Amino acid sequence: MSLKHAILVMLDQKPHSGYDLLQQFKESVGYFWNAKHQQIYRQLKILHDEELIAFQSEIQSGKPDKKIYAITQQGKDELLRWLKEPVATNKINDALLVKIYGADSAPIEDIASEIERHIEIHQNTLNYLLALEKKYLSLSSNEQLNFRYPYLTLRRGILGEEAWLRWAEEATQLFKK
Template identity: 50%
Template sequence: MSLKHAILTLLETEESSGYDLLKQFQSRLGYFWNASHQQIYAQLKSMHSEQLIDFHVEAQANKPDKKVYTLTQAGRDALSEWVQQPLKLGKVNDALLVKLYAGHLADKDQLLEEMTNYRDNHQRMLNTFLAIEEEYKNSSAKEKKNLALPYLTLRRGIIGEQACLDWADEVIDFLHS
């Protein structure tokens, strides 16, 4: 997947400024796809050159004008084509797993601290996902229908975080023995 496809996905649901897209990455896609401010703006410029998106300028009081981006038909077509293509499975690069693999060389207390931090981070993420899930469950039937597929991505996140917590507990128990 590329940043281009992530942006097309966000713009498919609502027109947005570059700043709005950054906020959407942080609050929505950021749980499974990250992009910096600079990457987003560079990609928007490139996508505009490719005629995948267009923009109109909105004046703002006491602020610079902002560009609000929308998908063009070419952008919709590109997104549709990408969605229909099979994906290659992503590879995992996880420094903690490498460190644990070589853990016989580390101090046991240091590994315990590392695993406790790992567990705490995943517990915070799970709590965040569960709060988002509660919002979804409290939404109207129409909203639930419109958000059904994004909800399933949230469920994947919840299940993944629960698995990380289970694994962390297993490692922590082992290190305590």
């Protein structure tokens, strides 16, 4: 759907290789977009065929060659078109909540330990995001201005994870009884 546009947004900021994009999806922007490397490379090929992006091969000593992709004017046009268009709200499909909804049908300990496991993951994510926030807050106010929109998405991540963990407290309360 809009992996295409997620990539265009990234490339509009600065050129990236497929591997770079993968790292971004795994690290900084992973809170709001995720994709596997196979999907990224395939999409890059499609975007290149559509002439929305272009690349230059970068020969690296040691490591394999990198293809550095940059957005073209046509790509910028397409991005602008998409940015102006309304997007649908997020479709939520949360398997953990499916499990909890059906918790009557399973041993309670299994569900409880599953929640424990997820709490740990979410706590780690939150810590990571808070560290990113700290880094942002230590920037000069001029630099902060440059990153205000990415920072806003980071805030979404932080508020989202905090809310998740508050919910998890309610959940563990229920499963303790």
